[in-house]
Amino acid sequence: MLLGPGDDAAIVAAADARVLISIDTQVQDMDFRLHWPNGYSTTGFDVGWKAAAQNLSDINAMGGRATSLVVSLTLPGNTTVEWVEDLADGLTAAIHELRASTCAVVGGDLGRGTEISVTAAVTGSLDGRPPVLRSGAQPGDVVVLAGTVGRAAAGLALLESVHEYGSLEEKLRGFIRAQCRPRPPLESGPAAAAAGATAMMDVSDGLVRDAGRIAAASSVHIDLDPEALRYLGEPLRGVASLLGMDPLEWVLGGGEDHGLLATVNPNVMPLAGFTAVGSVEAGHAEVTVGSQSPANVGWDHFAD
């Protein structure tokens, strides 16, 4: 950061003469509830954390590292100062704990509204590397994933369930944390870029949907490996059984963990932090699971 908050604009370094930029908004009752059916109340800390994490993830997905955040808060008149301070703490905690150490909160804007709305814009640096776009996947590439998938969706299902937050064991609370305070794997984006990843994006809308976006942008067919997906579903088995769900549905459709989906040439495997989850093939731009339509293996595209 070259100039922080307090003037008409901030100034951020962009050593390689380019800057990445993205923007994301969270709105109360659309992207989060203040009070959930299971008794959990979303904290300002959660909202601040998630605003930072979502935006940092967008930079990660280009292969970059974040350099600054600006935040615009719209708050109802009855919002307490404590809640706002908690939000600021959540922003900085996410930046710190996710190790986005070169990212500074450089400015903001505060206004009134009838519902809480938090928009953050993030800048990032590619450090001289080319960006990793969605459009570069090549037939023969391996599809790989860093971070978790389905945990945030399991957390959402718990929040909307009758299982009282207060009586949940710690392991189950972890799924709710994955929903409220996602942890995108921020080391993995630059690492995959440096290793020559051909395409990349963050999983915000679910593996099938987001793999479909890479398939469409790259004009390739992506086949996800049922064995790998079953393995990804293993840690979700307990909570799925509690809620009467199939873990595979969360693995296929759950976004918001902000895991990182990439395609790489097989000769760079194994790639630290990533698991192989499928393969890129020539053919019609679509996503299959073990060569079958995702709908045939438990993916309900109306689920979210």
Add this chain to the structure above:
Amino acid sequence: MLLGPGDDAAIVAAADARVLISIDTQVQDMDFRLHWPNGYSTTGFDVGWKAAAQNLSDINAMGGRATSLVVSLTLPGNTTVEWVEDLADGLTAAIHELRASTCAVVGGDLGRGTEISVTAAVTGSLDGRPPVLRSGAQPGDVVVLAGTVGRAAAGLALLESVHEYGSLEEKLRGFIRAQCRPRPPLESGPAAAAAGATAMMDVSDGLVRDAGRIAAASSVHIDLDPEALRYLGEPLRGVASLLGMDPLEWVLGGGEDHGLLATVNPNVMPLAGFTAVGSVEAGHAEVTVGSQSPANVGWDHFAD
């Protein structure tokens, strides 16, 4: 623009290895009404224009030129597609008509809410120059203004009046346009910076308040010239008389024209596009008008 919309983040050139960044939000019923007491309805075009203009003005106030905008829209479910297209047209029209020709809309985000909320973040370039901060005003400097002041406030007063929009003459509608589609003087920021302006900011909260911010940041006393202020009020005399107002009040307190307030060494005067409106003096950080307290000359600091 090096990479536009469609990936996880956009990429914007930053030739001098620095990037300016700022963010601003407009919320329905707080920053604008969809339907005004005088019968005017705010269009999507107005909201898009103002989102661009406000943000472009922040970059202008640093002495920079805008390089990109990202926009996040939160819209109620009953918003029509036409309204959203009109907003997009307003954004691009403002960029074009205000001659921010190096600024591209490079990305965005769209979500639901119960009220319309539009947040834009803008990046800009200083083209190798140092930024012009609020903190550099020096005793002996001249205080100068580019663009208009008080016109948007007059427009707001008309919108909130009983004077039906449909029956207003064209000249009066011009004040409403100043409120709904402000025209910050985007050539003037880089020009003043190149001429060596010592401090600068955009007038978004009124001359007295914003001059007070320069005074505070620079630890100087700013004395505004009553003759110059009267001159700035001349074009407002007719509408003020219609509404039973004192034009000086709008000159002193009216923001939202997004005029540009700067301080410069007298040896660079005259500076094209700028009018002298006061002087910088050593002393307590405050703003006076002809050495008097603004409250004594008609400035009501509770007015907005």
